[in-house]
Amino acid sequence: MTDSQNKIELKNPVIAAILAFLIPGAGHFYQGRNFKATIYCFCILSTFFCGMALGDWKTVYYQSQPGKRTLGYFAQVGVGLPALPALVQTSRYNKLVSPSNQNRNDVDSNYFESHPYRTEMPLEAPFKGTLLDRGEDGKNISGKLEGYIKLKTVPSDFGTAISGTFEGTLDNKPISALNLSDPVGIGLPLGGDKERVLECAVVREVNGRQTDTGHIEGSIPRPFLNWFEMPLSNRELDDINKKLGKRYEFAVVFTWIAGLLNLLVIWDAFEGPAYGKGDEEEAAPQKKPVADPKT
Incomplete structure (x- = not known):
């Protein structure tokens, strides 16, 4: 065979296979098959992350609860490290x-009825949402809020209560700080959405007493590690399908293919490349015996 036809030294095939699983193409780089490694790495990872981006980064997750197992994940996990965080997140x-932590099993990460949110106080975070309130003059106030919210626990006649403030803008115009109080609702700290819902009562002093006059509702951001490849609740799955439609299904298929x-x-x-007919070494031609001229 010519030099270009020499069989490739595969080194340790087990190590090569493990590397190829963890990062597409890494096993081929280990074997010195750099051209193939580059093609595999680029094509497979670009297909996988294209699917992730098309699906708003919510296409890869694993659920292990009875009746909610995501069998498609077993196709996605073939891509290796990029899909493995889902196993940690589902745990x-x-x-x-x-x-033991919730009052109901079918918990929805968009809602908060059973979550002991007081353990997370004090809470400070950017907030986007809406206001519906009755102002000091009795006129209704409503609009879009954007700013910063601060909540903390304070002593009350019935144990502890929530108190806080919102500072920011209403319909892009600065407003005086809003005083906030119970009832407060806050989404679970872990969930498939990048945003975490939050609702809170607005209180004003009326006739010398702090009185609920309205409420704010909106969301605060979740940290990256609290939503990336996190299992989607039924509501979150419905929301993403309504938002993206068929695009979400195409996005999931992209990750399966990768x-x-x-x-x-x-x-x-x-196993290395397949060597077919024609790759074997050619036998050296046998020399024909030369007749003795004396005979």
Whole structure:
């Protein structure tokens, strides 16, 4: 065979296969098959992350609760490290919503009835939402809020209560700080949405007493690690399907394709290229015996 036809030294095929699973193409880089490695790495990862982006980064997650197992994840996990955080996230989520931590099993991360939010106080975060209130002069006030919210626990006649303020703008115009109080509702700290719902009563002094005159409702951001590849609740799944429609289904399929393609890459890293007919060494031509001229 020519030099270009020499069989490739696969080194340790088990290590190559493991590397190929963790990062598409890494096993081929390990074997020195750099051209194939570059093609595999670019094509598979670009397909996977394209699917993630098309699906608003909510296409890859795993649920292990009875009746909610996501079998499609077993295709996605073939892409390796980019899909593995979902296993950690589902463990965190299941621990949070387990019966020992929640009053109901079918918890929805958009809502808050059973979440002991007081343990998270004090809370300070950017807030976007709406205001519906009755002002000091009795006129209704409503509009879009954007600013910063601060909440904390304070002693009350019945144990502890929530108190806080909102500072920012109403319909892009500065407003005086709003005083906030119970009832407060806040979404679970973990969930598939980047935003966490929050509702709170607005209180004003009326006839010398603090009285509820309205409420604000909106959302505060979740940290990246509290939503990325986190299991989606039924409501979150409905919302993303309403928002993206068929695009979400295409996005999920993209991630499936990427994971399944990487299974072939893993096999190629383990077994090496296929050598077919014509790759074997040609036998050296035998010399014909020369007749003795004396005979």
